Amino acid sequence: MSSDTSAAASSAQQPARAVLVGVDLGPDASFDPTLDELALLAESAGDEVVARVIARRKAPDAALFVGSGKADEIKLLVDMHQAHGVIFDQALSPAQQRNLERHLGVPVADRTALILEIFAQRAQSHEGKLQVELARLQYLSTRLVRRWSHLERQRGGIGTRGGPGEAQIELDRRMIGERIKALKVRLDKVKRQRGTQRRARARSGTFRVSLVGYTNAGKSTLFNALVKARAYAANQLFATLDTTTRSMFLEQAGRAVSLSDTVGFIRDLPHKLVEAFEATLQEAADADLLLHVVDAASPVLQEQMEEVDRVLVEIGAADIPQVLVYNKVDALPESQRPRQAVDALERMPGVRTPRVFASALQGQGLDALRDLIAQAATGTEPADTQMTQDAGVADDEAPLPSPSGPAARDDDDSSPRSMQA
Ligand SMILES: Nc1nc2c(ncn2[C@@H]2O[C@H](COP(=O)(O)OP(=O)(O)OP(=O)(O)O)[C@@H](O)[C@H]2O)c(=O)[nH]1
Numbered sequence: 001m002s003s004d005t006s007a008a009a010s011s012a013q014q015p016a017r018a019v020l021v022g023v024d025l026g027p028d029a030s031f032d033p034t035l036d037e038l039a040l041l042a043e044s045a046g047d048e049v050v051a052r053v054i055a056r057r058k059a060p061d062a063a064l065f066v067g068s069g070k071a072d073e074i075k076l077l078v079d080m081h082q083a084h085g086v087i088f089d090q091a092l093s094p095a096q097q098r099n100l101e102r103h104l105g106v107p108v109a110d111r112t113a114l115i116l117e118i119f120a121q122r123a124q125s126h127e128g129k130l131q132v133e134l135a136r137l138q139y140l141s142t143r144l145v146r147r148w149s150h151l152e153r154q155r156g157g158i159g160t161r162g163g164p165g166e167a168q169i170e171l172d173r174r175m176i177g178e179r180i181k182a183l184k185v186r187l188d189k190v191k192r193q194r195g196t197q198r199r200a201r202a203r204s205g206t207f208r209v210s211l212v213g214y215t216n217a218g219k220s221t222l223f224n225a226l227v228k229a230r231a232y233a234a235n236q237l238f239a240t241l242d243t244t245t246r247s248m249f250l251e252q253a254g255r256a257v258s259l260s261d262t263v264g265f266i267r268d269l270p271h272k273l274v275e276a277f278e279a280t281l282q283e284a285a286d287a288d289l290l291l292h293v294v295d296a297a298s299p300v301l302q303e304q305m306e307e308v309d310r311v312l313v314e315i316g317a318a319d320i321p322q323v324l325v326y327n328k329v330d331a332l333p334e335s336q337r338p339r340q341a342v343d344a345l346e347r348m349p350g351v352r353t354p355r356v357f358a359s360a361l362q363g364q365g366l367d368a369l370r371d372l373i374a375q376a377a378t379g380t381e382p383a384d385t386q387m388t389q390d391a392g393v394a395d396d397e398a399p400l401p402s403p404s405g406p407a408a409r410d411d412d413d414s415s416p417r418s419m420q421a
């Protein structure tokens with residue numbers, strides 16, 4: 001970070017130059033060798049990625065996370081690009097972060113800090129802001145209190161006193177502890193209010209549908225297409241933070257259902273963040289039907305789906321019926337595009353999950369999706385004829401998605417064709 005913090009702070013629009021670091025800790029650890037997701041996170045936070053560094057180790061170094069040779073290499077890149085900071089793809093201990101900052105001479109953030117920063121930038125509603133503040137304070141309370149912004153670009157708040165003394169840190173810690181308590185009380189109240197609203201909706205018999213999925217899968221785009229609304233959709237991670245609910249009339253069912261757009265999930269989502277966002281996530285947990293939106297064109301589709309499933313378990317939503325929406329089929333190479341709109345997967349023994357191939361952007365598969373929602377809302381079973389709808393996305397000769405292809409899962413129990421039998 002340049003020593004001229006006032007200049008950096010006064011031009012909040014100007015991106016901070018960041019060096020990204022990922023450490024490959026062997027086959028068991030979840031590791032993204034491209035660092036693409038971290039780069040997208042950094043860009044979503046307003047940073048400019050100037051270099052990416054990959055290190056390989058059996059275990060993280062206790063002091064620096066990377067070896068000292070690698071740390072020197074990172075320092076060289078920081079100097080060369082005049083970077084403002086370094087962002088690690090993995091969680092750093094407070095001590096590692098401190099040591100690295102001393103070694104590199106610039107602020108060092110980890111993935112969690114980066115995600116928290118994005119959430120802080122995005123929070124719009126009162127509730128969203130409370131949730132973000134709670135998550136940040138919980139993260140900060142375990143570290144030396146030194147900054148708010150992940151790359152120290154903001155001024156004010158607790159963060160920017162240069163090198164606080166131990167007494168100051170103690171004071172900050174105590175204040176933070178009290179603030180956390182106060183926030184939890186206020187969020188509890190929000191939670192109770194939401195609970196009351198939900199019970200009222202449940203009494204009114206409204207069938208509740210919730211969009212869930214990995215961040216950037218296209219939930220908001222699909223939400224907009226389905227309810228003809230204009231929720232904020234963008235090629236950013238965590239574009240949506242607040243839950244939006246709209247009523248959607250289904251001709252097929254002759255009734256309206258409520259549809260909610262929710263915050264996206266991400267790999268290694270800090271547990272504390274999930275906890276802080278409980279009130280928002282509860283909306284998904286109380287739904288009658290989940291539309292699990294996946295980016296069918298993502299090379300890491302499988303991992304993303306598993307991550308979403310993990311969070312659903314964590315918030316107690318694992319047993320809610322799901323429809324898988326394989327979105328962005330328009331972005332698949334011609335040869336991998338599915339030929340029909342709907343099939344079903346046996347994701348758990350004995351449970352067939354309907355799957356819709358869709359393009360929220362181009363409006364494909366939406367009718368099939370509405371049909372499935374209507375069936376769920378009226379408690380009717382999908383008829384075989386409805387399972388063979390033409391997706392209109394590929395000609396008859398196009399091959400079906402292969403189990404190894406991006407639009408299929410390994411546990412795909414049947415080829416989509418068998419549904420037509
Ligand atoms: N090619 C293609 N792009 C899509 C489609 N649906 C959404 N996108 C793009 O994917 C990006 C993310 O879309 P969003 O709707 O914001 O995704 P989201 O899941 O709401 O993301 P978060 O709110 O950030 O979690 C945007 O750039 C969309 O234009 C689709 O069907 N095809």
Ligand SMILES: [Mg+2]
Pocket residue numbers: 219220221232233239240262
């Ligand atoms: Mg969104």
